[in-house]
Amino acid sequence: MSLKDALNTAMKTAMREKQKSRLTTIRMALAAIKQVEIDEQTTLDDAAISTLLTKLVKQRKDAAALYESGDRPELAEQERAEMAVLQEFLPTLMDKTEIEAIVKRVITETGAHSAKDMGKIMGVLKPQLSGKADLSEVSQCVKALLTL
Secondary structure, eight states: OOOHHHHHHHHHHHHHTOOHHHHHHHHHHHHHHHHHHHHSOOOOOOOHHHHHHHHHHHHHHHHHHHHHHOOHHHHHHHHHHHHHHTTSSSSSOOOOOHHHHHHHHHHHHHHOGGGHHHHHHHHHHHHHHTTTBBBBHHHHHHHHHOOO
């Protein structure tokens, strides 16, 4: 089953079970997918949909942080709930030890020695880890290993 089909099935289930917040979040995700498909005049595959969902999750995370700093915990909680629904459709992300092992391997392969080589390393890592790991976490790991 494709990711888009899974979203449609989940939407129908949320309708039947009268889960309003879940239904709203899934509809928002499907609308974002449809918007990109119309703008680019193409049909998105699972990888592109996964990338889009990751972007939506990041937006929710950023919004929740802003609401927390603005002393609006009820809105932050709503953003976290939407984030949880969206994450159900994403593959599980790699943990820090897996990321660190891959980063060390790429640093060795590229012969990087300093923070100046960060762009070269991230250029190699981004296609490998996109959708599998949080790229901001990967960037932090690269910085930490290059400063050692």
